[in-house]
Amino acid sequence: MENGVVLAMRKIGKVFPGVRALHDVDFTLRKGEIHALMGENGAGKSTLIKVLTGVYEKDAGEIYIDGEEGAITIRSPQEALSHGISPVYQEITLCPNLTVAENMYIGRTPGALVNWKQMEQKAGELLRNLNIPARPKQQLGSCSLAVQQMVAIARAVDGDCKVLILDEPTSSLDDKEVEMLFKLMRDLKARGVGIIFVTHFLEQVYAVSDRITVLRNGELVGEYEVGKLPQVELVAKMMGKELESLSVIKKDAQGGARAPETLYEAEGLSSSESRPFDFHIAKGEVNGFTGLLGSGRSESVRAIFGADRVTGGRVKVNGKPVRIAKPYDAMKHGIGYLPEDRKRDGIIADLSVRDNMILAMQVMKGFFHPISRADAEKFADEYIKALEIKTASQDTPVKSLSGGNQQKVILARWLLTHPQYLILDEPTRGIDVGTKTEIQRLVLKLAEEGMSVTFISSEIEEMLRTCSRLIVMRDRHIVGELTGGELTQEQVMHTIAGGGN
């Protein structure tokens, strides 16, 4: 192994039934280095981490670790630990009702007896060394989340830790706490620990990392030194677009020419999941929220629909002030919402295609006005034909349809309510290319007929093709708005990366 390299993963492959999660991925971690692992959803980050920590067994490739001859095998998290690979996960996996010292040493004391005094002494030393503001005898639950996170890290690095894995450690911390955590990371780096840092916050990557490895669709895009990779290029690599190959798509200025009659307007709208933001959409307009995963785009549209607890803001529909606190309120004002997680939030798995389609319409009509069986069959037939849904019959449980057809069923559910404003969150995720274009064409057709549509997609081309205005989000804030000639991939990436105009 090269000098200074603490971990080398070579040509790692992992296949799940029907999916190639990792293919030929190389990853190299050097001593005393903070190495960010980046990629969009489904890029293979967590699979790679799970292979390294023994949660999954790899199907191909080799793993080498400093100080050990030849390739090592990791079949369980315990084996990973014995090789000096310690993960700290996003949600804290310690026991809040035990003391800090107990949390640091529980399950790691040799034999059945515990020398409490020695344990507390050792814990105290380590905490002091790492400048962690916690006392060994303190209950862990009484510490702030950041300190708990740091205790988890102290537990992980105690002993012979060569590789520390931090999986989204900052997602529930505020700015000051993040700074505390970074200081600890730099301390550990100075002691020669190699740190793998998984996060989706771009700024944090640039604040603390030395190197970046980017994965996409289970393949290695490349390894870069932080100083030599501008943010915009990182975004491009994560999204799979080389900057120089980006063609400028001229969008016809359709959106601007239309009568700017506002349908929906929100001022300072916020929910339990989203920060306050302003938003508006005109009649017949197609706009979209874009940004990387976790940028807050889904949370924003959920706030519009009242899907999460709405905490503030003023909302107007057709110029009249209204209150939208729950989905039913939004539906009454003609708003439909196709959720991002089709399986969890969309389909009623065991119910038939027909029942799934008429659900929202039934709710609009009210509990005491059930849609007759004959009408329901007629509606279902009509939309199965119109959207070309492939199903054995209307009585088939929706769970036995393919993903794309399930999505069309939910789309039909909302179209049946004749909404004036339809929100589509990732309607094309995980469905085949043919269906994707069908759905895009449908969106444009609906807009022509006067419906307003907000569209979210991870695929930037899709957004550019369908939207006349893009709201760009990053780290849960709106950082820009692009219309007309600005609607290019390059511009979107610049805005996401913080370049602005």
Next chain:
Amino acid sequence: MKKQKRLAGLTQLLVPLIALLALVLFNLIRDPGFFSVEMVANNNGDPVLKGNLISILNGASELAILAMGMTLVTAASGGQDISVGALATISASVFIKVLRGGGAIGVGTILLGFLLSCLVAMAFGAFNGTLVSVFRIQPMIATLILYTCGRSVAYWINGGASPTVDSPIVTALGGFIPGVPVPTPVLIVIAVGILFALAFRLTSLGLYMQTVGINQGAARLNGINAVGMKLLAFIILGACCSVAGIIGASRLSMVNHEQLLLDIEMDAILAVAIGGNSLGGGKFRMTGSIIGAYVIQALTTTLYAMKVPSTDIKAYKALVIILLVVIGSPVVKQKVSHLWAGIRARRAGKEAA
């Protein structure tokens, strides 16, 4: 095509129907006259129907009514209410209390008694429902409270061991209406059944309950008040408890707070399960639960007819139930459908050759 669809819908009812058929056949072979029904004169000289078939139909009345309500609670909440026996006893006590209020017992008194009993039972149902829907306590734990204390509450209401009433109307409620040869409880079951059928036809009760039971989060995103639906299920079950309790009390013209409808909650849950409904909630078929109730009662009546000592009956019942539950389990169902597919494939292969 149409026929095939209807058949697919019936598969859920296959196991309870086969069980019922097997019990009928078993009895017919054992005693060809088992199901013979005759018209006899009762103590009052009125002609009434008599026979094992009638006693099965009559005896299952309380269970069938509770099973209907239990089906809704199971569907919407994915759990079961184990307090139905206790709640039925409370409602019966309220009913008897009103009747013992003094004065002659007329139809008006009975109606008032039913109304009050029903309201009290629905209020207790709402209590259970609130614990489950608002406080998200597991249904079995939430209803354990009323299961534990319900019979004491029933005792307090009348302040006596077993208060009795003496009224021909009450006797008629638990027995026969003069001139009508069919037992009144059977008629009440039919009435409750019709009410449910109407509710399913005139409202979206079925669709909402199933949606909430399958995916509460998605139900909310489609504008359904999931909390309200679960609450409603428990309130409806409360009303069912009231009707069942009144039938039970009317049979003996008294309330024995310790014995009335004892352990019926377990039979009600069993009826739902035998009916092919998932106890985890979601999709349901109320017809299945009703058939399930009659299967359980037919089994009991059969065992009695076979002169099995009453101390042993529960053990024999358990044996049959093990069989039914295993046959109805997803593992066996899957195996059978695999086997069936294999046979069909082989037959098709032969025909081709």
